[in-house]
Amino acid sequence: MDDWRRFAQQMASLARDLLSQESLHDTLDRITASATELVEDCDAAGILILRGTKVQSLAPTEQVVIDSDALQGRVGEGPCFDAARSGTGERQFRIADFTDEAQRWPKYVPEARKLNLGSMMGFLLFTEDEDLGALNMYSYRPGAFTEADETAGWLLASHAAVAFSSARTHAQMQEAIGTRHIIGEAMGILMGRHRMSEDQAFAALRRYSQDHNVKLRNVAAQVCERGGLPEPTDKR
Incomplete structure (x- = not known):
């Protein structure tokens, strides 16, 4: 209970922090940095957006995020690719172990293993009016993310979507x-x-x-x- 109370306080602080950023770029950087700070075992994070079939990496915290996004764009499949694609109905996912997912994404997974990725989670960033992309979290360790981590990631993504939408509207x-x-x-x-x-x-x-x-x-x-x-x- 104490852990969840502390996390709730961190979420409240994050919500205020995100809305106080001076630019869209700063907001996105704060979102992905928060993922590595607040979600246990999250080694890297980034936001993937799709423009047609082209992927773009926003605010990656590590090079592996860019490499994974580019790989999914190149082979046309992957968990982040699915989450960011509007209309698929899949708003979040958790991959406990990449070795168990080769059948689901046969082109992506073998190459992802070469990036030393062990497990990951992804969350569609959406508001009532729009889908903004996918917030993705990576760990180099298989079995890193638990159901509690998934809940924490979902809460973070919910705050992130509102901040992202607000910052983009202000920039426009x-x-x-x-x-x-x-x-x-x-x-x-x-x-x-x-x-x-x-x-x-x-x-x-x-x-x-x-x-x-x-x-x-x-x-x-x-x-x-x-x-x-x-x-x-x-x-x-």
Whole structure:
């Protein structure tokens, strides 16, 4: 009981800590670091996200996380790959011993053994509105993770999903504000230099963006830097 009380206190402290991070990057780093600190026998942790069939490793605490994620992406299977894939219905898993899972993931497991992985757990990071990826925890020792560890990991992942979603939303809002500011500045330059109306200035930026396959924000940044739209032959 004392252990669970202490863990509950750690979870409460973690929830506040995660929401106080200054950036999305810092939030993700704190999530994975917390996994190694709070879950017994967790030697490494990371967050795997899928973009189509491509995997990306976020905030890995050790190189083995990157290697495992890349391996799963290469062979197209694996526990983290399954957990991160939306719609599979599997929101958490625990592999007590990699030697017992060769039939389930015949391409991944033999190569994972070469990474000296003994056991692992994974948890889908999700909120009511979105799936964010999978928080994965690794141990080099077979049989390292118990049911209590799985419960602890699930609790950590629940806090992590809320913090991840909140930090990403904040980052997107900050980016949107920055984009709106720089586009407004570029429009002002075009309006002053070419005596355009507000609508005409925005249309000019958008037309250049579409014609040259350049993001609108990047076009606006070039206008602010140069004082006007780039010449069509300018490859910069």
